[in-house]
Amino acid sequence: MSDPVCKRCGGQAMRLGGPCVACSCGAKVKNTRGLPDRPEHCTQWPIEGAKRCRYHGGGTPQARRAAKVRTAEAKARKALSEVGEFSAVENPLTELAQVAGRARAFMEILEGHVATLTDLSLHTPNGEQVRAELQLYGQAMDRTGRLVEALAKLNIDxxxxxxxxxxxxxxxxxxxxxxxxxxxxxxxxxxxxxxxxxxxxxxxx
Structure with missing residues (x-):
């Protein structure tokens, strides 16, 4: 029987269907039972986009949000690598104005989502947390404000x-x-x- 293969990188997996050492959670674990073959590090798969499994910090709300961001960024970078050649920016001023317009449109879309919320916070076992929609809206406002400020300083018109x-x-x-x-x-x-x-x-x- 051949050695198990890690489905993520193709290396030798530690067990059938499991990850290799490099792709595993890797968190240190205690051998409380004194088992001779007990590994020193966690051999579970990390959650998608995270470095740890759900038992070692990867399942917390903060870790899951960060993992979603990293996953989305990885997909965007993969799509970017498949584009090939890029067209040059012929007019940076016009390009910047268009970026500012898209940022404002995105902010307005988020504003519409926030307006439909009946509660601006979520009640969780760890206490109240601000909704993701509200956080994204605040970030979009800051980004749009910075772009508009840059346009004003450039005297773009x-x-x-x-x-x-x-x-x-x-x-x-x-x-x-x-x-x-x-x-x-x-x-x-x-x-x-x-x-x-x-x-x-x-x-x-």
Missing amino acids: ERLVTISERQADAVIAAIDAALTAVGIRDPDLRQEAKRVAGRHLTAVS
Whole structure:
């Protein structure tokens, strides 16, 4: 019979269906009965996203919340690794404004959830605990506030206007060069072409 295999890393498991030493809970255990084959460390699986099993701290509410966060982060990182090439950020100011908009939208969604709560705390054997929805809402408010503050310090609206004006100037210059290249030298035609381009740029901005 072959040695049992750890389903997480493929190493040699300590027992059939169990983890290997590296993937186990690993908490120190007492050999109160004096059993000769009793391991010095816990051989149970840790709960998903945690380092310990439910018998050695992994089952507490705080540990479970932290484990859920780590699990979600691991899934996000895995998805990120599968993306491949990333598109460059062409306009950091516009990108920052969009991030701030998404943060505010997320905050408003959480605000709606909090508004439906009839009790802002949970009654547990360990005492009252603030609901997760309320904690997330507070974090979202802080994050949105920091982004809005950053936008205000950057004076982003004026900077975006300046960038748009520079881009428009560059387009008009390119049109002027193209007219010269194809031999159109009539000043009235050239001016009319620039006016049409200017109106179009204004309409799409």
